[in-house]
Amino acid sequence: MKNMKFKIESPEHSEAIQKELFRLGYFWRHSSTKIINLMSSYIITKGGRIFWSDSSYVYNSINSTETTLEELKLMQNESK
Numbered sequence: 001m002k003n004m005k006f007k008i009e010s011p012e013h014s015e016a017i018q019k020e021l022f023r024l025g026y027f028w029r030h031s032s033t034k035i036i037n038l039m040s041s042y043i044i045t046k047g048g049r050i051f052w053s054d055s056s057y058v059y060n061s062i063n064s065t066e067t068t069l070e071e072l073k074l075m076q077n078e079s080k
Helices: 011-023 056-061 069-078
Strands: 004-007 042-046 049-053
Touching: 004 069, 011 042, 011 069, 042 056
Parallel strands: none
Antiparallel strands: 004 042, 042 049
């Protein structure tokens, strides 16, 4: 699974990203696929798990691909 990071624009944006990640098989670090942390600033994936952060330092220091919701949706379409 690809390691990615997302800058969150709004609670709706966060929800849409989470839904797409769940469809691709990602899950929150505690094995949940429930929509949570809608107000966080960043979502990060690593090893199939989803993490959130409000720290720009953490976001910028993570060596993952910065990805948009549109790119994530394309991954979903490619996996069909």
